Amino acid sequence: MTLNDVWFAAIAVLWVGYFVLEGFDFGVGMLLPLLAKDGTERRVMINTIGPVWDGNEVWLLTAGGATFAAFPEWYASLFSGFYLPLLLILVALILRGVAFEYRAKRDSDRWRAGWDRCIEIGSFVPALLWGVAFANIVRGVKLDADHEYVGTFWDLLNPYAILGGLVTLTLFATHGAIFLALKTTGDIRKRAGALALKLGVAAAVLAVAFLAWTQAQSGGNAWSVILAVLAALSLVGALVAIYRGREGWSFTLSAVAVGVAVVSLFVVLYPDVLPSTISPANSLTVQNAAATPKTLGIMTWVAVIFLPLVLLYQSWTYWVFRRRIGVRDIPA
């Protein structure tokens, strides 16, 4: 295993961290209009992720920065090639982040309603588009010999990618609903559990179709098949657990499902990082997209020291805010 492989794995880990964590807070944001009956319930939902969503989002910045550092060619081709989807994601993340902080800053229903739309749309758009983006990465895009993207925006919206988007959308919504069932009390907890079950069935059907399509497209890869099956089983397990009212287990299993599904896609992708559909010779791989061994070596030390530290204090945050929240807890 070379340093290039280590960094391919490290990038996968960062995306797993990002999707497992921000996946549920996207879910919570999207479910605001579906679950909350009134303003107080909205506040209950938003406060379940209040102390943690920003820390969750840093996983994205770290994944982006690490890709830049470890695979500059990948970063350059991906970010310039996926320009418009990334622009939409940026706008969504900006509106959403500001909305969390500002929604309670004026005592006006219109003001709050406006920001709540920002949270809902700002969660929905990235939840959909990250799936579209990842499906395109796995499927490959039109890269020329200089590794420049020569396709259009519409090429990125192919059926396979749209299916990928629907998978992340429903999966994150399910993950978020399970998280809400785990973190709330009272009526909203029950409704979140029931909704998780419905959304989860849709997510499971879409995910199985997507993973099967992925295998058919890539010609089948034993490890990724095993991982894909494992992801599907975890999701089913999560649904069984939520049905039985075991919210802790359900959340653990849905987190595993999201994480393992991401890993399975990275396994399909390897050793490419961004395949070219024009010619395999144009594909970006862990070799030709990478930084020098020197940079990779330094970054390895940095990651080995600091990533566990981050995990430690971030886990501690979740421990500090482990209590369930109910309508009763919201100050007038």
Place this chain on the structure above:
Amino acid sequence: MDALDLARWQFGITTVYHWLFVPITIGMSLLVAMVHTAWVRTGKPHYLRATKFWGKLLLINFAMGVVTGIVQEFQFGMNWSSYSRFVGDIFGAPLAMEALLAFFLESTFLGLWIFGWDRLPKKLHLACIWLVAFGTMLSGYFILAANSFMQWPVGFTIANGRAELTDFGAVLTNKVVLATFPHTIFAAWLSAGIVFMAVSAWHVGRRRDLDVFRPSLKLGLWTALISFVLIFFSGDTLGKIMTETQPMKMAAAEALYETMQPAPFSLLTIGTLDGTEPIFQLEIPGALSFLATGSFDGKVQGINDLQAQYEKEFGPGDYRPYIPITYWGFRLMIGAGALAALIALVLLWLTRKGRIPERRWIWSVAVWSVVLPIVAHSFGWIFTEMGRQPWIVFSQMETVAGVSPSVSAGTVLFSLIVFTLLYGVLAVVELGLMIKYGRKAPPPVEPPKEDDDSTLAFAY
């Protein structure tokens, strides 16, 4: 306009905008940590009220810095993919480290600080805001180390058509970052000091909540003054390093066309519209020599000589930055910063020994001077970046070569319009909230509740 110009405008607009909020965040998190410490150590309720009051303004501002920061990281790949390919081996590492070491720290502990009142032990809760303050400065170090590579590339070799890392220690201890970092951090403290001064002045001038705002005013004034002294000396060091590393930028800062020994500091130059010829000049003899070299009769190279020298070194081309911008940018940075410090000094004198001046205009000046550090920061960066032109990485890559070849002008224009509109609306919203919460009375200290387990200490 072509994709290059549009990408440059986009970088300029989004970066200056991002930097409207960041210095205030860096400085204010430190000042809030200090006020919070004062409360934990003395237990005096007005310090608690002050912590909550300033904490709220900090959070309103923090949010904007965070969300506009994501754009910055994505933008290198989106608009500047050729640049990213060329420097990624060196430039990516500080960005990744900024996220891993600093952003996680800031965002996680900020969440703990916001929601941790009454839930964490007092001292642990206090430690959270100190970690936030530390994180903001750490993040500044990494991004400035990355920027300093563009100003003065070190620790690399050109191989395989790109810049490859040879010495990461050299990148992190680039003499430019060692001078830029303190200068930038001190300037951030000045901003926060002036924000404390301006907001406190609004209340003190109306004699409201004096127990909270008199100490806050004093803290702001002293912070501003001390920071200015530090800015002055760190700026002096930075000026000399700039002369050494990028003499063209120093010449452009002064619109010094011909090499001079000794060189005067220009107070006012009016040039031709294309910025290539001076028409009228007013100057202090020898001052530029001192600024650039430390001696009043040092030799300072002029734009025309440097242009000839660079043509020999790098081949034919125009190596002059756009002089009107560098010249006025440099002056606005120094002028606005100095004026802010002067106002702080005067106000410190007027409020000595508990005095509260009666004249309303004094307080109005103090309130309005909040724009001065913002102007100084913006033009400082416009000068720094425009003064590096035509290079994106000095002496290694020209800006024209850095832009994404696969992204059309129309696409960049579209995103430029989207960001400008979005940022414009958010600026109005942010400013509205800062004014609203800046004018509010600090919250009363709540009596400790019996069952404070049942309600959230802070709920969105």
